[in-house]
Amino acid sequence: MRLLLVLVLLLLLTEGQQQFTTRVQTTRGTVRGFRIDQGSNRSALFYGAADIFLGIPFAQPPLGALRFQLPRPICPYQGEVGELAFKPKCAQAASPFSPGGTSSEDCLYLNVFTPSTAVPRAYPVMVWIHGGAFEIGGANEYDYEGAVRNLVSNGVVVVTIQYRLGPFGFFTTYTEEFPPNRGLYDQIMALRWVQQEIAAFGGNPSMVTIFGESAGGVSVSALSLSPLARGLFHRIIPQSGSIQVLFQSPNDVRGAIERDRAARWCNVTADPISSRDARRTLQSCLANITVARLTDAPQPPPGTGVFAISVNWNPVRDGAMFPEDPEVLARMRPRYDALLLDTRDEHALFSAPFFSGNVSAQGPGIIRDTLVRRGYGYLTDEQLDRIVSLITQNYQKGQLAANDNLGWYRVAVEAFSGEQFSRQMRQDANWLKASGSRTYLTTFAYEPRICGPSSATTGYNPIPHFAEICYLWFTAENWRSAANSSRIKPSDIAVANNMGLAWTNFAKTGQTGWPESGPHFAYVSFADTLVVGTDWRGREDRLYNKLLPTLIGNYPPTKVSPIIDSVLKHNGAKILAAWQQSLASCPR
CATH class of the missing domain: 3.40.50.1820 (Alpha/Beta hydrolase fold, catalytic domain)
Incomplete structure (x- = not known):
């Protein structure tokens, strides 16, 4: 007993x-x-x-x-x-x-x-x-x-x-x-x-x-x-x-x-x-x-x-x-089949307004301040002024008033998403394609409603660094929470399914289901539907990878x-x- x-x-x-x-x-x-x-x-x-x-x-x-x-x-x-x-x-x-x-x-x-x-x-x-x-x-x-x-x-x-x-x-x-x-x-x-x-x-x-x-x-x-x-x-x-x-x-x-x-x-x-x-x-x-x-x-x-x-x-x-x-x-480098992804607004996660919702400190000076904060202590004041001018010319859409805080915040997010991430990824794509590697390109462009870091209310909902992770990995805690609060839409499921299929198809065959990048750097804007575009991160390539090195040298300095x-x-x-x-x- x-x-x-x-x-x-x-x-x-x-x-x-x-x-x-x-x-x-x-x-x-x-x-x-x-x-x-x-x-x-x-x-x-x-x-x-x-x-x-x-x-x-x-x-x-x-x-x-x-x-x-x-x-x-x-x-x-x-x-x-x-x-x-x-x-x-x-x-x-x-x-x-x-x-x-x-x-x-x-x-x-x-x-x-x-x-x-x-x-x-x-x-x-x-x-x-x-x-x-x-x-x-x-x-x-x-x-x-x-x-x-x-x-x-x-x-x-x-x-x-x-x-x-x-x-x-x-x-x-x-x-x-x-x-x-x-x-x-x-x-x-x-x-x-x-x-x-x-x-x-x-x-x-x-x-x-x-x-x-x-x-x-x-x-x-x-x-x-x-x-x-x-x-x-x-x-x-x-x-x-x-x-x-x-x-x-x-x-x-x-x-x-x-x-x-x-x-x-x-x-x-x-x-x-x-x-x-x-x-x-x-x-x-x-x-x-x-x-x-x-x-x-x-x-x-x-x-x-x-x-x-x-x-x-x-x-x-x-x-x-x-x-x-x-x-x-x-x-x-050997020829590797390659799939490169960035998010539309990478830099947002590294900006204070993303978490606070307070854009009052965002103005024309934010470009220079962010460059200094990013660690470019090797630049002279003259070089900094020249780079700030070039960035503003390339990313400002129309003339912004000095007190248009939200407008300057959006300029900074777009400019430094390119400077911090997308230009280097485009450079890697340049190198991969030059070596004959089959290369596929995509930018994640779906607002991460289910999980991931959430932006405070600013009147602007960026798609930040890390936004794709919960859709690719279908992180259980986040999806169950969203299901319990009835926040899941068919488009959320479509994004997750699309990512899972594209990533595993690539692992199996070296193909994703959308066009290879080719000579025009074709890519897809990744959301619940996939929209094909060309010249993936071309502006960043021309500004940061080609023009700025002629003004300030190797960028960033890696040679010894x-x-x-x-x-x-x-x-x-x-x-x-x-x-x-x-x-x-x-x-x-």
Whole structure:
């Protein structure tokens, strides 16, 4: 009788909880997962079935002596691996832009959502790289319910990965003590795992598409250029991101976050790139410094604002991951089928009125103020005046009164959406097309009614950075909330369905369903209906990519001197040799 009561109690405790129901044998050991079935009715809000595998380690935990080192391979698993919930996000500061879940330095895990492991198949694979300015975010924000509905149900395997952020992934002395671009090496390690293991989950390692948004889009672009990522994927989808959106060089005249933080954290004022003593002090200081201290960003200096591009944690020119300038690497890039997306009003998310609804500070001076805030401290006053004049001429529609605050706000959003994102994406499109890559272009133009950051009332409803995410991923919390309040319209469902089909068709065939860009840069304006246009971001290309460099030089400055180039390649060769030796310790 007592045993029966215990069994009943256990059944009551576990009722409704997810249980492991499936296991996969990989070369590293057993991975356990569970199956979900949301039904086959495509008229329902959620549908589709899949095997779900969460929290799969793809590298050794970057702890202790590995804290600031390149990722090390994980060879055999110790027992079964796999979780019933997402693992913590990589260590980061709390942010309203990345709600939910805990964070930890032990974070190098990935997740696999596959139609089925019961029947041998070779589904195309889509690997998602999350965004968050290389400082925040995690795989837990891209839940499997929506992914199964909008992506997996169309016949693909979806993999979501994590990588070290902020100082953990990007603080560097450009030497072996603190190797550059660790976060990108983490991504490469995850992609190596996909190549080695995804067949066991029903995926085709010869048909891998990498896609990502914001910093994830920057990562997709960066990996497509890096020689270290060759052969790990075959198609690319950068969304609202290109290598030059967030990229810098060690001699960037705008300054460097590494020198600033070395002084702030450890009172190291000597240049850690050239001073061995400075690096030794940093090693001792940073070995035990707390996560809170490392992620506690200081307030920016007055006049620079929070989005100055020279004070972020960015990928850097390093002699190994990026042995040449991006433009040079683009000429050596393999031909990748490419789908590029930006949103109509990218910059709105980075403007105060978007959240406050207060446009009273928006006037003719907003163009110059935003340029300064964006970090262009290397421009002279004369150059600033010339650029402000050119931007105003190109984006002002008719003469605006100085007190037309809303009008100037709209000019600033349009101008800096182009300057901050779209010009770099057009540049990447130029490079891709020049190399013969089949290239598709789109601008997201649907007001994000269901989810995403909401704009305060200004009389203007922009379509900001990040607006497409909830439609592509069909994020469950947002859609259920919208359904409960009867806010979902047929057009919302159409946008989500269109994105899911276009993205998965591209992963399968390299085609989207709309015309390739061709010589006239054809694109679609993406909403509940797709409207074809030409000259995608042509104005931005002519102004920012062609005209301004003739006035102010390389824009932004990414090239390095021959001496620095030599030092980077010397250090990069040593760093790369040590990493490759560590990879060889796990023969495949």
